[in-house]
Amino acid sequence: MNKKPYIVVEWNDTESEAKGWLCAYNFVNHYCGGGTRMHPTVTREEVIRLATTMGYKYKACESRTTGGCKGGIAYDYKAPDAKDVLRRYLTAMAPYINAGVSIGGDLGVDYADVLAILDDLGIGLPQTKAMRADPKFRQYIKNHDDACAMRYDGFLMYDMITGYGCAFALDEAWKFKKGPAGARVVLQGFGCVGASMAWCLDKMGYKVVGIADANLLVTCQDGLDVQKLVKTRKPKGELDETVFEANYDVRPNSEWLDVDCDILVPAALEDVINKDTAPRVKAGMIVEAANIPTTAEADEILAEKGVDICVDFVSNLGGIRIYEALVFGIVGPIPQDIVDDTERVIRKNTRLVFEEAKKTGKTQREVARELFAPDVFDTPDN
Numbered sequence: 038m039n040k041k042p043y044i045v046v047e048w049n050d051t052e053s054e055a056k057g058w059l060c061a062y063n064f065v066n067h068y069c070g071g072g073t074r075m076h077p078t079v080t081r082e083e084v085i086r087l088a089t090t091m092g093y094k095y096k097a098c099e100s101r102t103t104g105g106c107k108g109g110i111a112y113d114y115k116a117p118d119a120k121d122v123l124r125r126y127l128t129a130m131a132p133y134i135n136a137g138v139s140i141g142g143d144l145g146v147d148y149a150d151v152l153a154i155l156d157d158l159g160i161g162l163p164q165t166k167a168m169r170a171d172p173k174f175r176q177y178i179k180n181h182d183d184a185c186a187m188r189y190d191g192f193l194m195y196d197m198i199t200g201y202g203c204a205f206a207l208d209e210a211w212k213f214k215k216g217p218a219g220a221r222v223v224l225q226g227f228g229c230v231g232a233s234m235a236w237c238l239d240k241m242g243y244k245v246v247g248i249a250d251a252n253l254l255v256t257c258q259d260g261l262d263v264q265k266l267v268k269t270r271k272p273k274g275e276l277d278e279t280v281f282e283a284n285y286d287v288r289p290n291s292e293w294l295d296v297d298c299d300i301l302v303p304a305a306l307e308d309v310i311n312k313d314t315a316p317r318v319k320a321g322m323i324v325e326a327a328n329i330p331t332t333a334e335a336d337e338i339l340a341e342k343g344v345d346i347c348v349d350f351v352s353n354l355g356g357i358r359i360y361e362a363l364v365f366g367i368v369g370p371i372p373q374d375i376v377d378d379t380e381r382v383i384r385k386n387t388r389l390v391f392e393e394a395k396k397t398g399k400t401q402r403e404v405a406r407e408l409f410a411p412d413v414f415d416t417p418d419n
């Protein structure tokens with residue numbers, strides 16, 4: 038079976054220096070899904086790794102409908118012409134989108150902007166011919182969109198489900214390792230994923246002792262007031278320094294790995310645990326909330342140090358599980374049912390990975406890659 042990505046397309050913008058790629062790793066039912074990210078550091082290799090991870094993630098979330106893909110544009114998402122660049126990229130990729138490559142939003146790209154441009158281009162919602170012919174599909178999407186707009190613990194479901202899922206993975210893994218109650222956690226990232234995960238961990242009795250955002254790192258070994266920090270959060274997941282307590286320590290965000298803690302949570306950027314930073318890891322466990330936060334070289338260093346890892350495509354699949362659960366009527370659009378369903382899938386998979394790793398002596402990533410290797414490699418729609 039072909040384990041290489043099915044399609045990798047490269048694009049060069051005609052009106053700027055932007056460059057972009059689209060990778061469809063595998064098709065299931067002639068369909069694949071993933072986000073489009075825009076950032077100056079995006080590379081072809083990163084897009085392929087992210088698309089591959091999506092393939093594994095759909096498999097781990099028990100999807101019967103979707104393979105993995107990803108879009109990436111090397112350009113500054115804050116540039117004044119960023120949306121024009123996105124439009125030209127989507128225009129170039131239209132034949133693939135029409136053939137079942139569903140690329141939504143991701144880092145630096147809003148899903149709503151993608152949908153508006155696709156509407157303008159006459160494509161509409163990315164879907165296959167079979168989906169277009171099935172009136173139920175529209176209803177499924179409506180159920181999904183309705184559920185994502187509902188609230189849970191004060192968060193939009195769309196914003197909280199991935200973070201809560203990561204918190205369930207952390208809790209399952211920590212209990213499996215018989216870690217003591219009240220473990221200390223440090224997070225990098227306080228956006229949709231980081232903030233909701235911190236909230237859920239706080240509710241479960243974990244002590245959040247450090248949070249890094251794009252500007253700073255705040256720490257307190259007695260535990261940060263997570264509820265207050267979430268409620269006062271500024272747009273784009275930035276902490277509000279004016280509400281910090283007198284016993285909080287503020288440091289450069291690059292020092293997040295140096296804070297004493299039991300569990301580290303990268304919930305922002307890719308490749309942040311790499312050959313240069315991995316030797317600094319003090320925690321015994323890493324829970325990957327961000328996509329691909331750990332490089333292959335870092336994996337080797339962490340394995341030698343005996344650090345346990347909750348792997349990204351096992352921990353952070355909450356956002357795509359909602360779709361699967363609603364489309365197959367596994368649950369209705371009821372917030373608690375959706376959270377329970379995500380919790381069940383993530384706890385089950387996390388336990389499976391940790392048990393198998395213990396039994397075989399392999400790393401959690403090696404085991405997860407074996408357990409959740411995509412096994413359907415369809416062709417695109419024609």
Ligand SMILES: NC(=O)c1ccc[n+]([C@@H]2O[C@H](COP(=O)([O-])OP(=O)(O)OC[C@H]3O[C@@H](n4cnc5c(N)ncnc54)[C@H](O)[C@@H]3O)[C@@H](O)[C@H]2O)c1
Nearest residue numbers: 199226227228229230249250251274304305327328353356
């Ligand atoms: N949103 C989802 O449902 C979802 C699902 C799966 C995976 N992910 C992945 O999780 C990660 C975070 O996604 P999100 O939706 O929370 O993003 P977001 O844009 O809501 O938040 C990003 C956070 O990272 C922080 N940040 C940026 N640069 C930083 C730096 N140098 N140091 C420390 N913090 C920094 C920002 O301040 C912000 O708090 C991404 O890798 C994303 O691909 C997200």
